[in-house]
Amino acid sequence: MKVIVKKNYGSSQIELEIEAQDVKEALFKGAIFTIKDQCNLCNSTDISLDGNKTEEGHTYLKRRCGKCGATSTLGTYKTGGAYFWKKFEKYQTKQEGAPPPEKSNYDTDLPF
Known part of the structure; x- marks a missing residue:
């Protein structure tokens, strides 16, 4: 079929x-x-397709919100080979939202 x-x-x-x-x-x-193409973060319907391929050969297909820049990645079910869209989310670097680094127990002002 x-x-x-x-x-x-x-x-x-x-x-x-x-x-x-x-x-x-x-x-x-x-x-x-x-599925309706609507960003769950800002409710915009200005959605376009985007994607990238890694050096390892993995291909990622994404929907990108034209209003807030959030992306929704296409996922694959472990069995059956069917697909699903993940929720829209905004990319954050590891520094954003991460707790501040803990202070060292060592004295860093030593002259050597």
Whole structure:
């Protein structure tokens, strides 16, 4: 069974062809694209697709909010090979939101 899904992202449209052994499985795999594209942080619907590939060969597909810059990464279920969108979140460096480093027990003012 083959299902064709058309989805608009901003001013772009993508068309995907999903194949599965039966209708139910094809619709299950394509259902990820029927989810409303709305940022759960600022409620904006100005969503675009983005992605990157790591040096190790991992490919990450993300939805990016045009208003607040938050991203939602596409995840994969451990069984069945179906996908899901994670909640939108803003990237924070390790310094932001991290507790201040603890003071050393050693005297750092020694002359050597």
